Amino acid sequence: MPIKSSVALASVLGMFLLSGCGAPDVTMYEPGVYKGKQDAAASEEAAAAREGPLRERAQTSFTDR
Amino acid sequence: MARMKFLCDAERCIECQACVTACKNEHEVPWGVNRRRVIVMNDGRPGEKSVSVACMHCTDAPCAAVCPVDCFYTTADGIVLHDKDLCIGCGYCFYACPFGAPQYPQQTAFGVRGKMDKCTFCAGGPEEAHSRAELTKYGTNRVEEGKLPLCAEMCSTKALLAGDGDIVADIFRKRVMTRGGRPQTWGWQAAYGQDA
Numbered sequence: 480m481p482i483k484s485s486v487a488l489a490s491v492l493g494m495f496l497l498s499g500c501g502a503p504d505v506t507m508y509e510p511g512v513y514k515g516k517q518d519a520a521a522s523e524e525a526a527a528a529r530e531g532p533l534r535e536r537a538q539t540s541f542t543d544r
Numbered sequence: 545m546a547r548m549k550f551l552c553d554a555e556r557c558i559e560c561q562a563c564v565t566a567c568k569n570e571h572e573v574p575w576g577v578n579r580r581r582v583i584v585m586n587d588g589r590p591g592e593k594s595v596s597v598a599c600m601h602c603t604d605a606p607c608a609a610v611c612p613v614d615c616f617y618t619t620a621d622g623i624v625l626h627d628k629d630l631c632i633g634c635g636y637c638f639y640a641c642p643f644g645a646p647q648y649p650q651q652t653a654f655g656v657r658g659k660m661d662k663c664t665f666c667a668g669g670p671e672e673a674h675s676r677a678e679l680t681k682y683g684t685n686r687v688e689e690g691k692l693p694l695c696a697e698m699c700s701t702k703a704l705l706a707g708d709g710d711i712v713a714d715i716f717r718k719r720v721m722t723r724g725g726r727p728q729t730w731g732w733q734a735a736y737g738q739d740a
Binding site for chain 2: 510511512513514515516517518519520521522523525526527529530532533534536537538540541542543
């Protein structure tokens, strides 16, 4: 009987110690959020920078002469 | 902020397939993959119309909504792009897309059909601009050079328009007012919804 209680105590202690193992920075899955590499050209600054040239290009390319 | 859109003027498209050829040549798209195709409606019957179709870069892109690995992103000016390194080739985006835009290099089962490929609006992908990796995976990056998609720029009848939605709509509106008839902005309602 004393052996059984010591085994139980050791098991509880072991489980308690093991629960502290593992990486603390667990990555949780966020659905619908882009997971790939960041594209610098996707930013608002980049889009604003190319807006003018693209607008001018469209005006000259597609209007009927 | 500009909002990039495609518009194909069905009254002007002559089904020459030059947009398809230009796209394949510019981006070195492999055999079996067509980022752009010309669809003929009422073929051989009165009222036959042709429309050039590719990814419309939807406002609320259904491909991005169903992607299990979340490899899609939208640029600030509305271009829908994806990361091929994340893509698992599941094909969900193909089933979700109302335009049949997503393409696969192999016609085989789940997991072995290869990475999804689609129109990038000639804006490359999430690799360094003009790098070898970007060219190989996504094709050339014309937008970064201040140019619009080649398919639209070289369209001989100017049927295919690309660029800021306001400018594209303005050009199309003027055409319709000049020639009369009903405006048929094919695919705009499906792609842009309220934004159309």
